Amino acid sequence: MDLYHTLIVLLESTIRVSVPLILAALAGLFTERAGVFDIGLEGKMLGAAFAAGAVAGVTQSAFLGLGAGVLVSIALSLVHGYASITQRGNQIVSGVAINFVVAGATVILGEAWFRQGGRTPALSETGRFQVINLPFADAVREVPILGPIYSNILSGQFALTYLAFAMVPFSWWVLYRTRFGLRLRAVGENPAAVDTAGISVIWLRYRAVICCGILCGLAGAYLSLAMTAGFVKGMTAGKGYIALAALIFAKWRPVPVMFACLLFGFLDAFAIRMQGTPLPVIGQVPVQLMQALPYILTVILLAGFIGKATPPKAGGIPYVKER
Amino acid sequence: MSNPYAKLPGWAEYGLIPLINLIVAFLVAGLVVLLVGENPLNAAYHMINGAFGRGEYIGFTLYYATTFIFTGLSVAVAFHAGLFNIGSEGQAYIGGIGVALACLWLDRIAPWYVVFPLAILGSAFFGALWAFLPGWLQARRGSHIVITTIMFNFIASSVMIYLLTRVLKPMGSMAPQTRTFAEGGQLPKLDWLLSIFGMNIGTAPFNISFLLALLAAFGVWVLIWRTRFGYEMRTMGHSPGAARYAGISEARITIIVMMLSGALAGMMALNPIMGEQFRMQLDFVQGAGFVGIAVALMGRSHPAGIIPAAILFGMLYQGGAEIAFEMPAISRDMIVIIQGLVILFAGALENMFRPAISRLLARRRSSSLAPQPQNSGA
Numbered sequence: 257m258d259l260y261h262t263l264i265v266l267l268e269s270t271i272r273v274s275v276p277l278i279l280a281a282l283a284g285l286f287t288e289r290a291g292v293f294d295i296g297l298e299g300k301m302l303g304a305a306f307a308a309g310a311v312a313g314v315t316q317s318a319f320l321g322l323g324a325g326v327l328v329s330i331a332l333s334l335v336h337g338y339a340s341i342t343q344r345g346n347q348i349v350s351g352v353a354i355n356f357v358v359a360g361a362t363v364i365l366g367e368a369w370f371r372q373g374g375r376t377p378a379l380s381e382t383g384r385f386q387v388i389n390l391p392f393a394d395a396v397r398e399v400p401i402l403g404p405i406y407s408n409i410l411s412g413q414f415a416l417t418y419l420a421f422a423m424v425p426f427s428w429w430v431l432y433r434t435r436f437g438l439r440l441r442a443v444g445e446n447p448a449a450v451d452t453a454g455i456s457v458i459w460l461r462y463r464a465v466i467c468c469g470i471l472c473g474l475a476g477a478y479l480s481l482a483m484t485a486g487f488v489k490g491m492t493a494g495k496g497y498i499a500l501a502a503l504i505f506a507k508w509r510p511v512p513v514m515f516a517c518l519l520f521g522f523l524d525a526f527a528i529r530m531q532g533t534p535l536p537v538i539g540q541v542p543v544q545l546m547q548a549l550p551y552i553l554t555v556i557l558l559a560g561f562i563g564k565a566t567p568p569k570a571g572g573i574p575y576v577k578e579r
Numbered sequence: 580m581s582n583p584y585a586k587l588p589g590w591a592e593y594g595l596i597p598l599i600n601l602i603v604a605f606l607v608a609g610l611v612v613l614l615v616g617e618n619p620l621n622a623a624y625h626m627i628n629g630a631f632g633r634g635e636y637i638g639f640t641l642y643y644a645t646t647f648i649f650t651g652l653s654v655a656v657a658f659h660a661g662l663f664n665i666g667s668e669g670q671a672y673i674g675g676i677g678v679a680l681a682c683l684w685l686d687r688i689a690p691w692y693v694v695f696p697l698a699i700l701g702s703a704f705f706g707a708l709w710a711f712l713p714g715w716l717q718a719r720r721g722s723h724i725v726i727t728t729i730m731f732n733f734i735a736s737s738v739m740i741y742l743l744t745r746v747l748k749p750m751g752s753m754a755p756q757t758r759t760f761a762e763g764g765q766l767p768k769l770d771w772l773l774s775i776f777g778m779n780i781g782t783a784p785f786n787i788s789f790l791l792a793l794l795a796a797f798g799v800w801v802l803i804w805r806t807r808f809g810y811e812m813r814t815m816g817h818s819p820g821a822a823r824y825a826g827i828s829e830a831r832i833t834i835i836v837m838m839l840s841g842a843l844a845g846m847m848a849l850n851p852i853m854g855e856q857f858r859m860q861l862d863f864v865q866g867a868g869f870v871g872i873a874v875a876l877m878g879r880s881h882p883a884g885i886i887p888a889a890i891l892f893g894m895l896y897q898g899g900a901e902i903a904f905e906m907p908a909i910s911r912d913m914i915v916i917i918q919g920l921v922i923l924f925a926g927a928l929e930n931m932f933r934p935a936i937s938r939l940l941a942r943r944r945s946s947s948l949a950p951q952p953q954n955s956g957a
Contacts, residue, residue, distance in 0.1 A: 338928075339928050343930055345929065350926070350927030353923035364913055368616065558720070560722070
């Protein structure tokens, strides 16, 4: 039973750390399927986390914070869009630039506005999101096996957590069952064909980039308003890159994205929990290996040793209308 | 693929456009300073004074510049072959192993001029090794170099934390770093170079690896513009199709270029480890690999552009520390913003002002040629 309890705790923290990964990876899914590579997920998430923390800190309203986070993230996405769609600049360079600008700006502005060493003001009850307890969560806690699953894993999560998991089938539906989704995927594979059909490549890609901004905004707001109470400098700590890795690991498909994020989240939770405890059979695993595992797995996948990850064909190439 | 932009004269292409992009980046950075409630002109004054006001400050500026020349060259070499190496950061970090091993092995028994060449080889070897895998994966397995190098940065960080906390740390010490090197692991300062100009280096760690950086810059120039290999890699960078048609082995070029790029990044480790700290510390690279991207973009991937760009960033790092001292509202993170803005305007948005400039130049040319009948040649 003790082992089972450990497992439940582990799964609980897996979900907690996976939520921003899922949202950010889905964000990347939308732009990359539309042919705009985005390594600026990290920066957008960080910018959104800061805006959400700052606005919620001042107004003590979690929803205003969430709105601010999403707006900032969309604005950053539009900068990326302007550089890579309108100006046909290098998308990777643009993503790198956004990551740096945000990493610096959140610290400078945070320090200038709040003077708390890069933190935003502490949030009260209303300033942050509260967990939602499903009905009977307490009553069934003692039921063996299923009880803890219901009361610790299904219940007692943030609204954003439920939203993140709901976004997975929703993204699948948008991408594979709507006209917008079909065109979006087409524009990532063969923009010239979409152009020939009389649909604006530029406007489609902009819409994809805005979708990315919204989802990254949610991911950032989750970090500063739900997972912790307030913004701490550099709080994304590479999550944007892990999300990117998960996106590739899932071969740019929505449902596998969720599983990849859960896997990477599990590795993270496991590494924290098992620090210093020897594992059966393998013995003690250095925590650094566990932390590097998502990246190592992604590299192995990219190398084609576990299936083959084929990116969208027109990814990274700015579209030039022939004259 | 048609080139959407008209060709500009050399001075506009390599002088005017980078300059305008740089000015815009600094103007936007100035807006951030205004937003924080400080005077941007004061900030600029403190920055320039802090970077060049005294011999010691210049020493620090050039010390930082040394680092950025290496990483800038590293990124630039890969750019020429059409490869985007974001992994200079990780390659420099791993390159530190080579420096540390050479120093730990010989620092007590050999003078610096024996240890230094070994450390150069070691750093280049380990840096190249860390770049070899992404290069090989791109060439043979078709995985995207940008993604693999990002992943390798994180893996490098984990590897180094492991090594510094468990393997390279002296017994009984808590700090995650190697022991301090004896005399043989310490590079001589270039105080004589500054004293030629009548300046006193003070405590600045400006050291002999600066000369190595200049040598590397010259070497890169020779390689890219004066050798057959350089011609092949530029061909591949311009047009992979043409390179393939000409019988150039893409796989070979990719792997060698990435190893060269990694070796240059790795050599960066000499400067902080043997030149300043005299030990290898956790996270000694401090983002220099990423600064290399900005430096390469600003310097148009040409060594003659990279050296001034590196000095400019050295100025930002040294002068930025001075601003942080004079204006508490502006910490050193301001540099990160400026670095990002330079990457944005000199890199991703490099074409933003191009149409306006070419229109302006065309109008000037046509007005000076106005009396003659023009053949528009459509």
